[in-house]
Amino acid sequence: MSKSLYLQNLKCYNVIMNEKVILILVDGMRPDAFTSCGNPYADKLLSESAYTLNAATVMPSVTLPVHFSLFHSVPPVRHGVTTNIYTPPVRPIDGLFEKLNAAGKKSAMFYSWGELRDVARPGSLSHSLFRNGYIYDDAGELLTDAAIKFINTDAPDFLFLYLGKTDGVGHDCGWMSEEQLSCVNNAISCIKRIIAAAEGYTVIVTADHGGHDRMHGTDMPEDMTIPVIVRGAGFKPGKFENKVTITDIAPTVAGLVGCDVAPEWEGSALFRK
Numbered sequence: 001m002s003k004s005l006y007l008q009n010l011k012c013y014n015v016i017m018n019e020k021v022i023l024i025l026v027d028g029m030r031p032d033a034f035t036s037c038g039n040p041y042a043d044k045l046l047s048e049s050a051y052t053l054n055a056a057t058v059m060p061s062v063t064l065p066v067h068f069s070l071f072h073s074v075p076p077v078r079h080g081v082t083t084n085i086y087t088p089p090v091r092p093i094d095g096l097f098e099k100l101n102a103a104g105k106k107s108a109m110f111y112s113w114g115e116l117r118d119v120a121r122p123g124s125l126s127h128s129l130f131r132n133g134y135i136y137d138d139a140g141e142l143l144t145d146a147a148i149k150f151i152n153t154d155a156p157d158f159l160f161l162y163l164g165k166t167d168g169v170g171h172d173c174g175w176m177s178e179e180q181l182s183c184v185n186n187a188i189s190c191i192k193r194i195i196a197a198a199e200g201y202t203v204i205v206t207a208d209h210g211g212h213d214r215m216h217g218t219d220m221p222e223d224m225t226i227p228v229i230v231r232g233a234g235f236k237p238g239k240f241e242n243k244v245t246i247t248d249i250a251p252t253v254a255g256l257v258g259c260d261v262a263p264e265w266e267g268s269a270l271f272r273k
Contacts, residue, residue: 019234019256022151022159022194023204023249025070026187027063027113028167030210031227033176037184041192045205050235050270055228055244061209062217063167064115066246070208071095071119073250073265086118094262096158096250097124103259105157110147112139112164126156133164140165144190148197157257161194163187167211175211175222195231202232202256204249232256234271244270 031053034042058069058076060083068081072095076082080089097120100107106126109116112133120128129146133139140163147161166183173179195203205227212222228244234256247267254261255269 018258019232020155020157020201021204021232021253021256022147022161022198022201023206023253024161024163024191024194025067026166026184026191026205026207027162027164028170028175028180028209028211028216029184029187029207029227030175030222031225033166033181033184034188034227037181037188039185039188041188045188045191045195045229045231048237049229049231050238050240051227051229052240052244053225053227055206055226055246057207057209057224057226057246059219059224060217061219061223063113063208064118066208067116067119068095070206070246070249071097073247073262073267075247075266078264078266084115086115093264095119095121095124096253097121099254099259099262100124100158100257103257105257105259106154107158107160108147108150108154108156109160109162110143110150111160111162112136112143113162116162127154133168137165140187140190144193148194151194151198151201158253161190163190170211170216171214174214175216202230202234204252205229205231206246206249208246228270230270240270 057066064084065076065081068079072079072093097107101124108127110129112131131139131142169180169183207226209216210223216223248270251261251267251269
């Protein structure tokens with residue numbers, strides 16, 4: 001997307017380009033898990049948000065490749081990360097964290113899976129906290145507590161919170177199992193706490209992929225379909241009319257916070273005013 005077209009898009013949607021944004025990703029959360037896990041806040045959040053329960057992730061629908069596509073707004077064939085092992089790209093593309101840093105914005109990342117460290121280049125984050133989800137069973141709750149504290153003390157322009165237990169339980173017990181739905185329920189409770197503590201922030205909730213049986217990574221709809229939920233002043237509640245993909249998230253955040261997109265990015269900013 002060209003910069004001029006991007007700015008026209010924002011003007012068309014009447015967006016104020018100086019917002020603060022929180023992105024919460026629940027690893028492996030299928031849309032039907034979000035709506036059927038039994039947490040009453042799920043329906044309330046949808047009623048207050050612009051959303052789709054039919055967004056698309058990228059192939060391969062694997063955690064690290066998808067995160068690179070999310071933060072760099074290109075498919076794996078462009079960024080070159082195709083497994084959960086990081087491979088430096090032959091032709092580097094500036095990601096969301098790099099563009100925010102270049103614009104003088106303060107970004108933070110709270111995560112429980114160590115491989116995600118490579119989605120941000122050294123020096124592009126103002127703050128990060130890693131809590132190993134394989135060691136701490138309550139890593140999601142601990143990271144949520146830490147994120148809320150950081151929001152209250154430092155008011156970052158952009159904060160990324162990764163909740164990963166849902167994926168591990170999916171592999172152990174199966175997608176849509178009672179155990180995994182319980183994890184999704186807990187993740188939604190964390191999301192509720194973040195939203196209550198982050199007045200004035202736009203909050204985006206999504207997943208990297210879904211899953212089936214005890215796996216993911218295929219092009220099956222169960223693996224490829226994700227929710228994208230956006231709650232904020234610039235978004236009228238209701239369903240997004242156009243098809244949404246995970247590559248749309250980086251330009252959406254950039255547009256809200258007020259920084260340039262990279263010329264290589266392929267996604268489109270999402271606004272529903």
